[in-house]
Amino acid sequence: DLFYRLLPKVELHAHLNGSVSSETMETLIKRKPHLNIEHSMTAIRRGQRRSLDECFQVFKVIHQLVDSEEDILMVAKAVIQEFAADGVKYLELRSTPREVTETGLTKQRYIETVLEAIRQCKQEEVDIDVRFIVAVDRRHGPLVAMETVKLAEDFLLSSDGVVVGLDLSGDPTVGHGKDLLSALEKAKNCGLKLALHLSEVPSQREESELLLNLPPDRIGHGTFLHPEFGGSDSLVDKVCKQNIPIEMCLTSNVKGQTVPSYDKHHFQYWYKRGHPCVLCTDDKGVFCTDLSQEYQLAASTFGLTQEAVWMLSQQAIGYTFAPEPIKQRLEKKWAELKQQIL
Numbered sequence: 001d002l003f004y005r006l007l008p009k010v011e012l013h014a015h016l017n018g019s020v021s022s023e024t025m026e027t028l029i030k031r032k033p034h035l036n037i038e039h040s041m042t043a044i045r046r047g048q049r050r051s052l053d054e055c056f057q058v059f060k061v062i063h064q065l066v067d068s069e070e071d072i073l074m075v076a077k078a079v080i081q082e083f084a085a086d087g088v089k090y091l092e093l094r095s096t097p098r099e100v101t102e103t104g105l106t107k108q109r110y111i112e113t114v115l116e117a118i119r120q121c122k123q124e125e126v127d128i129d130v131r132f133i134v135a136v137d138r139r140h141g142p143l144v145a146m147e148t149v150k151l152a153e154d155f156l157l158s159s160d161g162v163v164v165g166l167d168l169s170g171d172p173t174v175g176h177g178k179d180l181l182s183a184l185e186k187a188k189n190c191g192l193k194l195a196l197h198l199s200e201v202p203s204q205r206e207e208s209e210l211l212l213n214l215p216p217d218r219i220g221h222g223t224f225l226h227p228e229f230g231g232s233d234s235l236v237d238k239v240c241k242q243n244i245p246i247e248m249c250l251t252s253n254v255k256g257q258t259v260p261s262y263d264k265h266h267f268q269y270w271y272k273r274g275h276p277c278v279l280c281t282d283d284k285g286v287f288c289t290d291l292s293q294e295y296q297l298a299a300s301t302f303g304l305t306q307e308a309v310w311m312l313s314q315q316a317i318g319y320t321f322a323p324e325p326i327k328q329r330l331e332k333k334w335a336e337l338k339q340q341i342l
């Protein structure tokens with residue numbers, strides 16, 4: 001539907017390597033024929049479901065395909081251009097810096113390369129403002145987390161406002177947040193905004209109690225926070241009192257089977273309470289979606305009017321980690337476009 005494509009959008013939860021489109025994936029597969037990777041191994045198509053564990057296997061395959069500076073520059077540029085073509089005006093991209101001995105890739109160069117892609121897109125006047133969130137993979141434990149925070153801190157100071165925050169992601173069934181608490185506290189104290197995956201699986205209740213005390217600046221998923229889904233009133237209270245925006249990824253949660261169907265998505269629960277919610281794609285490549293489609297799905301599933309959809313996209317400006325003048329610029333853009341589109 002044209003309305004959803006024309007709707008100006010804010011994307012706040014997009015993992016770089018999960019966002020690689022099928023076109024870019026074709027190119028990568030052709031570049032590395034010796035890996036014997038088929039396209040079906042990197043994407044979960046229409047009607048298909050996988051367990052969350054199987055989803056994490058998909059990322060391992062993609063990481064084999066994206067393992068050099070050249071690859072990262074190519075995928076990052078393509079992903080940014082694709083979001084822009086879908087009507088995303090402001091994007092916070094996140095990625096886990098990796099080091100690969102065979103190609104000489106270091107974590108430092110990894111981040112620098114993503115920043116270079118952002119710089120090139122700006123120079124080529126792609127109509128989108130892009131920021132970067134450095135991701136911590138919880139599987140790698142507290143030492144790596146601390147190392148990543150230090151790196152993110154350096155870039156917070158040197159990237160001219162492009163690096164804005166820190167993410168906590170990776171397989172939620174591995175490790176415990178309490179071991180990562182000091183790294184996350186350090187990040188917060190040095191001015192990095194925190195976007196943490198929280199309560200993606202039911203077993204994270206105790207961990208979420210702990211991490212909500214930081215508190216995070218945004219929550220990723222939060223699927224099992226509320227009592228009807230096995231969370232608790234105390235968790236909901238903490239989220240509401242601190243008014244922490246929740247990043248909601250409908251297709252990702254349904255295809256990853258943490259949510260049984262679109263109509264049972266927890267978006268409903270939080271949206272009805274008037275809690276800050278932002279629709280996001282999570283991994284548009286892996287889950288074969290885009291942000292226009294996610295808005296359309298939310299609208300058709302929960303019966304939102306075009307006016308309500310517009311409000312949802314506009315309110316997301318307030319949940320970005322952008323400085324105030326950028327938020328004002330986005331508000332102005334939305335106001336101009338509103339007359340043309342709505």
Ligand code: 5GP
Nearest residue numbers: 015016017018059095096137169170171197
């Ligand atoms: P990358 O950080 O390599 O750019 O993107 C892929 C990585 O993002 C995965 O290896 C994983 O750590 C993280 N990721 C992507 N999607 C999800 C998700 O739905 N849940 C969690 N917890 N992590 C994810």
